Amino acid sequence: MSDLLDFWGEWLPSLLDGLAISVKVTGACLLLGLPFGLLLALGMQSKGAALRLLALAVIETGRGAPVLIMLQFTYFGLPTAGISLSSFGAATLALAWNTGAYTSEIIRAGLEAVPQGQREAAAAIGLTGWDSLRYVILPQGLRVSVPALLGFAIATLQTTSLCFSIALPELVSRAYIVGSNTFQYMPILLLTALLYAAICLPATVVVSALERHLGRHAA
Amino acid sequence: MIGAFFTTIAQGIPWTIALTVSAFATGALLGLPLCMMLMSPARPLRWLARLLVLTLRSVPPIVWLFFIFFGIGSGLLEISPFQAAWIGLGLITAANMAEIYRGAFAAIHPGQREAAIALGLPGRYRFMDVVAPQLLRIALPSCGTYAIGLLKDTAISSTIGVNEIAFEAYHLSQRTFHSLDVFAVAGLLYVLISLPMAWIAHWADRSMRRRLAR
Numbered sequence: 245m246s247d248l249l250d251f252w253g254e255w256l257p258s259l260l261d262g263l264a265i266s267v268k269v270t271g272a273c274l275l276l277g278l279p280f281g282l283l284l285a286l287g288m289q290s291k292g293a294a295l296r297l298l299a300l301a302v303i304e305t306g307r308g309a310p311v312l313i314m315l316q317f318t319y320f321g322l323p324t325a326g327i328s329l330s331s332f333g334a335a336t337l338a339l340a341w342n343t344g345a346y347t348s349e350i351i352r353a354g355l356e357a358v359p360q361g362q363r364e365a366a367a368a369i370g371l372t373g374w375d376s377l378r379y380v381i382l383p384q385g386l387r388v389s390v391p392a393l394l395g396f397a398i399a400t401l402q403t404t405s406l407c408f409s410i411a412l413p414e415l416v417s418r419a420y421i422v423g424s425n426t427f428q429y430m431p432i433l434l435l436t437a438l439l440y441a442a443i444c445l446p447a448t449v450v451v452s453a454l455e456r457h458l459g460r461h462a463a
Numbered sequence: 464m465i466g467a468f469f470t471t472i473a474q475g476i477p478w479t480i481a482l483t484v485s486a487f488a489t490g491a492l493l494g495l496p497l498c499m500m501l502m503s504p505a506r507p508l509r510w511l512a513r514l515l516v517l518t519l520r521s522v523p524p525i526v527w528l529f530f531i532f533f534g535i536g537s538g539l540l541e542i543s544p545f546q547a548a549w550i551g552l553g554l555i556t557a558a559n560m561a562e563i564y565r566g567a568f569a570a571i572h573p574g575q576r577e578a579a580i581a582l583g584l585p586g587r588y589r590f591m592d593v594v595a596p597q598l599l600r601i602a603l604p605s606c607g608t609y610a611i612g613l614l615k616d617t618a619i620s621s622t623i624g625v626n627e628i629a630f631e632a633y634h635l636s637q638r639t640f641h642s643l644d645v646f647a648v649a650g651l652l653y654v655l656i657s658l659p660m661a662w663i664a665h666w667a668d669r670s671m672r673r674r675l676a677r
Contacts, residue, residue, distance in 0.1 A: 309650030313653065317643070320642035321643035322643065324643045402521075408622065416525055429533035429537055430533075433533065434534070440523060
């Protein structure tokens with residue numbers, strides 16, 4: 245047992261550095277992906293058919309292709325078209341695309357939950373389209389989406405583990421390197437799993453409690 | 464050239480489908496007892512199940528696959544990449560299916576159970592003839608969505624060497640350096656496989672609803 249703890253103590257700093265990178269990628273892709281998701285959701289509601297089709301295409305490719313393929317597409321593929329990105333940049337781009345595609349559906353569901361009368365009332369008191377969106381629709385619609393968006397954010401931290409495949413030195417990459425150098429795969433992967441669980445498990449419990457709390461007046 | 468890429472990457476399709484089907488079947492089966500545990504009146508059993516489900520869902524699939532393939536497979540047991548991926552994805556699916564089943568159970572009106580008891584149906588028929596058909600119908604759309612998600616998750620098994628679509632695509636891109644086309648084709652293949660899955664789920668859902676409406 246003390247052997248195990250010594251081993252963990254030796255490699256924990258390296259894994260924590262990796263975890264910091266995982267969290268950074270998560271933050272970067274949410275920062276880019278959430279506004280993108282909102283734009284896509286608004287695009288899907290627009291009256292222009294071309295805009296709707298474009299948004300649909302972006303959403304369907306973002307949801308249809310596995311994240312692993314999207315990561316490899318941006319990291320290995322884009323350089324052949326003359327766009328070279330660092331592994332962090334490629335990871336952020338691919339995950340932001342994925343985030344935008346998934347969150348657009350969550351946000352759209354939230355916007356659709358706002359009663360039609362709210363739009364009519366906003367129009368009746370003379371708000372412009374943009375103002376009615378900004379002051380009336382979004383504040384109500386986004387509130388409905390919050391629990392699902394938080395759940396997605398937790399899932400995104402887990403998804404960053406796939407950046408292992410494009411040589412980003414995040415948590416899983418570091419664990420794998422330690423494993424292949426020391427042949428102590430089991431203990432290092434156990435520590436890795438514990439680190440993910442230490443963040444995701446309490447976060448999941450909190451989000452589902454929040455969901456119950458917000459939903460207690462429904463149904 | 465795209466055609467040649469297509470045929471090479473398509474060699475991975477049988478493995479992708481085999482892994483999706485076996486992991487889904489395993490998870491759908493194991494999810495049932497897990498769901499029973501989640502709803503058990505015995506508190507320790509319920510908490511154990513809750514912890515199990517949360518742990519399975521809180522650790523990324525790639526870590527589970529590495530843990531099973533490199534961790535368990537390197538010393539204790541001989542495990543092939545496919546078996547490791549099957550076990551790992553199967554367990555994760557079981558946790559998710561247990562949650563889906565539980566949600567479906569909660570959606571069945573309690574009056575249905577009470578009516579079955581009032582009619583004097585024995586427990587076995589109460590489940591098979593009253594609860595199970597409704598459970599299946601309510602859970603089906605979520606199951607379909609999950610199965611398509613699982614199909615995409617099988618791409619992760621390429622990292623431990625299962626020669627499915629993502630694996631073939633990666634090696635083809637390393638050989639030809641036409642990575643943009645290769646990965647675009649691979650992504651397209653996943654979309655093409657997920658389309659009939661979505662149709663089947665949609666069709667099954669509609670036909671079950673039609674029978675209900677009669």
